[in-house]
Amino acid sequence: MQPLQRPERIRGMFAGIAxxxxxxxxxLSANRDHGWRRATVAAGEARPGDPVLDVCTGTxxxxxxxxRTLGPRSAVVGTDFCEPMVRLGRxxxxxxxxxxxxxxxxTLRLPFADGAFAVASVGFGIRNVADLGAGLRExxxxxxxxxxxVVLEFTRPANPLFRFVYYVYFLLLLPLxxxxxxxxxxxxxxxxxxxxxxxxxxxxxxxxxxxxGLRQVRVLDxxxxxxxxxxxxxx
Ligand SMILES: C[S@@+](CC[C@H](N)C(=O)[O-])C[C@H]1O[C@@H](n2cnc3c(N)ncnc32)[C@H](O)[C@@H]1O
Numbered sequence: 001m002q003p004l005q006r007p008e009r010i011r012g013m014f015a016g017i018a019x020x021x022x023x024x025x026x027x028l029s030a031n032r033d034h035g036w037r038r039a040t041v042a043a044g045e046a047r048p049g050d051p052v053l054d055v056c057t058g059t060x061x062x063x064x065x066x067x068r069t070l071g072p073r074s075a076v077v078g079t080d081f082c083e084p085m086v087r088l089g090r091x092x093x094x095x096x097x098x099x100x101x102x103x104x105x106x107t108l109r110l111p112f113a114d115g116a117f118a119v120a121s122v123g124f125g126i127r128n129v130a131d132l133g134a135g136l137r138e139x140x141x142x143x144x145x146x147x148x149x150v151v152l153e154f155t156r157p158a159n160p161l162f163r164f165v166y167y168v169y170f171l172l173l174l175p176l177x178x179x180x181x182x183x184x185x186x187x188x189x190x191x192x193x194x195x196x197x198x199x200x201x202x203x204x205x206x207x208x209x210x211x212x213g214l215r216q217v218r219v220l221d222x223x224x225x226x227x228x229x230x231x232x233x234x235x
Contacts, residue, residue: 004195005130007106011082013191014058017182018084022059024181024189028174036227037065040121040152043220043231046070050118053142054078055107055135056125060089060100062152066121067098077117079105080125107135115144123152127199136212143234149214150231151205154196157225166226170196202228 014021025033040062046052048070054063057078066076078100080086086102093100105111107122107129120139129135139149157163171193178189200208205228206217214232221228 004191004198005128007081007130009186010128010130013184013186013188014082015084016186017184017188018059018082018088020182021085021088022061024178025061027181028178028189032223032227033061036152036222036229037062037123038069039220039222040123040150040229041065041069043229044119044121044148044150046119046148049073049075051075051116052077053110053112053117053120053139055105055110055120055122055139056080056128057089057102057123058082058085058125060086060092060102062121062123063089063100063102064092064096064098067100072099074099076100077112078102079107079110081106108138110138110142112142114141115147116142118144118147119150120147121150121152124154126151127153127195132200132208133212136209136214140213140232140234145234147234148231149209149212149234150229151209152227152229153199153205154192154226155199155202155205155228156197158221159224162224166224202230205230206232 052066057063057080060078063076063078067074083104089102120143175190202219209217209232215235217232219230
């Protein structure tokens with residue numbers, strides 16, 4: 001297991017920042033996170049009524065985006081192993097009256113039958129799972145043949161000039177601002193860039209998805225390659 005992603009550490013870290021998590025997502029991404037989630041849902045190509053699972057759902061923003069897009073007939077489930085994050089997500093589900101069920105579950109042991117969903121998605125979550133390959137395999141397991149696994153994740157921009165400018169923000173300013181506003185005692189916003197830099201790049205992540213049994217893996221770059229959406233089809 002990678003020490004950076006020890007489950008107790010990750011769960012405690014997200015519990016600590018949960019109250020300010022949404023605010024900081026919007027602030028630190030200059031509100032780009034809404035567009036990234038919309039692009040992820042579009043890439044998943046689900047139809048109204050299709051059962052969709054969003055793992056590592058946190059406060060549920062990607063699950064909520066699925067429900068808004070697929071409409072009142074949608075059947076969206078979101079899971080996360082950090083209960084305080086899920087509790088905040090449930091408040092948003094009630095407030096917005098969306099057909100989303102959120103539950104506490106480990107992405108490495110999903111409590112669903114093989115092939116239960118048309119699509120399984122994960123937003124900024126798989127990087128935090130202790131075993132990337134096992135997490136992807138578990139997502140693929142619960143998707144039916146012909147269904148999709150969609151991964152939204154931070155990555156390293158390819159353009160060296162832009163990368164330099166971006167890293168000044170991502171490695172220096174973002175941790176300062178994030179830890180200050182969230183009050184994180186676990187340096188959660190220092191962990192963010194460290195975990196992104198040690199995570200597989202777009203090509204390696206695509207290969208990991210293939211190793212998890214997915215095919216036709218395609219990669220979309222968003223916001224000058226800060227973020228990618230990977231989509232794979234279960235044969
Ligand atoms: C950066 S947040 C992403 C939340 C949300 N998907 C979003 O787009 O804002 C990562 C989430 O992954 C969850 N997580 C990490 N490892 C997990 C695991 N093994 N099982 C379930 N959730 C996990 C954390 O609890 C946290 O809520």
